[in-house]
Amino acid sequence: MRLALGGVQFGTNYGVSNRHGQPSQRKVAEILTLAQDSNIEVIDTAIAYGNSEQVLGELVDITKKFEIITKLPPLKKKKFSPADCAYYSELLDLSYQKLQTKKLSGLLFHSADDILKEGNEELLQKIHNLKKTKRLVKSGVSLYSQGSYSKLLNNPLVELVQIPYNCFDTFFSSSGYLQKFKERNIEVHARSSFLQGLLLMDLQDIPKYFLPWLDKLALFSQVASELSLSNLELALSYVVKEPNIDKLVIGVNDVKELEQVTQAYNKALDVEHNRLPNLSSLDPKLINPAHWQLD
Structure with a gap:
């Protein structure tokens, strides 16, 4: 299955639409068990996701059946x-210990610039050695929209990229990067398919910050209605129609949400993609959660 399970909810109170907080260890175990039964094979986490790695490691009897990807935190220095x-x-050694694993399927730099920064040779050699000893399968970077990434395309350590992609944020398709990744056999994982749950919220529940884009959000709901789809099904449809995206990283807070996502995913596969209107936006204040001011 192309779905992958995001781990940020397991370690933090994440998401603009999250009203339940961080799930308990028991709920995480239930989610992982259902994910395995649903043929989901990948868990995406990060050092920066609170205690997500620790939570997953304590469930090693389940997580050992998944491919696990983690990320190094950004370096807030020029070199x-x-x-x-x-x-x-x-930090990397500690991730292996917390996750109680001898092998990671992926290791990403949370900030793509870090893989190019001066003085990182010792760290890159460490990553190379992990791959040489079969303790790491692929290395890569997490990317953000509206950036310039030409220097990364031919970097031998960039074998896997994670990108934001949804109905509003189609930068990596329109810019041609998705095709370039495909040509170079770089695996692509898409996150933010629901814009942290914003696309799934009822219009009356949307935070005041998003009022400038209310018409756009209303149009999204209108399109869903016209196509006889739920907002969840429509949101997934915009991602699954991209053949150059290998995995869709989705986050859930309980088993019910995962059931809803897997059912919606199967329906999204059957949507006639030529019926999906272009809803793209270039406004970073909408498409990039780092710019959101919700307080």
Whole structure:
């Protein structure tokens, strides 16, 4: 299945539409069991996702049946020092320990610039050695829309990229990057298919911050109605229609949500994609949650 399970909810209170907080260990176990039964094979987590790695590691009897991807936190400096490389190496070793695994399917730099920064040679050698000893399958980067990534396309360590992609944010398709990734056999995972749940919210529940885009959100709901789809089914339809996206990373807070997503995913596969209107936006204040001001 092309669906992958996001782990940010397992370690933080994540999502603009999340009213339930971080799920309990029991709920995470239930989610993972259903994910396995649904042929979902990949879990995406990160060092920055609170205690997500720890939670997953404590459920090793389940998680050992999945491919696990994690991410290194951004370096908030222009270049790496030897101390930075040593610290990041320790963080990486700690991820293996927390996850109780000897092998990771993927390791991403949460900030793509970090893979190119001066002084990172020792850290890159560490990653190379992990791959050489079969403890790491693929390395890569997490990307953000409206960036320039030409320097990454031929970087041998960029074998996997994670991108935001949804009905409003189609930058990686319109810019041609999805095709370029495909040509270079770079695996692509898409996140933010629901814009942190914004696309799934009833219009009357949308935070005041989004009022400038209320017409656009209303249009999304109108299209769903016209196509006899739920908002969830429509949101997934915009992602599954892209053949160059290998995995859709989705986050859920309980078993019921995962059941709804898998059912909607199967329906989205049958949607006539030429009936989906272009809803793209270039406004970073809408499509990039880093710009949201919800307080």
